[in-house]
Amino acid sequence: MEQNEDVVSEARSEAEGAQDSRSLYEVKMKYLGKAGKVTGLLKRMKEVPAEERPAFGKRINDLRVKLESHFAALEEKMKQKELARKLASERIDVTMPGKRREKGAEHPVTRVKNQLIDIFAGMGFEVFEGTEIESEYYNFTALNTPADHPARDMQDTFYVTDEFLLRTQTSAGQIRMMEKKSPPIKMLCPGRVFRSDDDATHSPMFHQMEGLVVDKGVTLCDLQGMLDEFARAMFSRSSKTRLRPSYFPFTEPSVEVDVSCAACGGKGCSLCKGTGWIEVLGAGMVNRRVLENCGVDPDEYTGFAFGMGIERIAMLKYGINNIKLLTENDVRFLKQFQE
């Protein structure tokens, strides 16, 4: 009988020590399972004198019932404890601020380029992208700029070999397009260009947007009409353009195009240096020699072309005073152009 009591207290203290339901279950089986210690006590019945057996059996049974309810209570407590532990570990503080995901912004040059494409695509232009390495022929010769032509000095060129160079202007796209397709042509050619030039408003690499229209009866008025539309869409609904005579070997007549200053509305301010106008691009009627070079009959077709610096437009539009800001990729600067 004493042994029996020992088994009970042994079982209890072992059960108290169980850390989780699994080990508690193991303890339970150790005592109450088929091969358990309490069951083992019953097997010793035969050592007990016959008259004491019923009382002995009853004692062990009582003991088993007591232990069973003790385990049941412990199991319940353990379940509560484990649930509490689980809830604590999965706790979510709904009042914590959310994780912010940094949103990127379109680079101002990409933005202006896409806006330009939108504006001119609306007028029926298709986009053609040439290559950054061009031959001298496409970049100069076919554009009516032979080797000894003084206009080559206007653009300081990076040569790759005697024949190939980094294109100095997207105008090379004009030739490529006219060789590829016969009129009517309405082409937009965006891309990187390169010149050995470096100061606050010039960078050795920058972007241009070329435009070319070739068809029957195209005039300078068509050019100005389209550029007016461009200026209104890009700068302000009240923007106007002004053409001034200029010179490019591939256009005749050639013009420099000014847009009325959007900062002061044309009254004159520091941005436009008091003139009310800002120079934004070069343009003109395609020189008949260029048409001939591309196999287009200049007596049948006429055309106009324009070329603008995308950085320049971005600087004017967003009031950026140094072109280097556009290539330094300082996130604090670029972030300002978010929607």
Ligand code: PHE
């Ligand atoms: N290619 C000229 C430049 O880079 C711009 C231009 C393009 C002028 C088309 C007239 C016509 O300065």
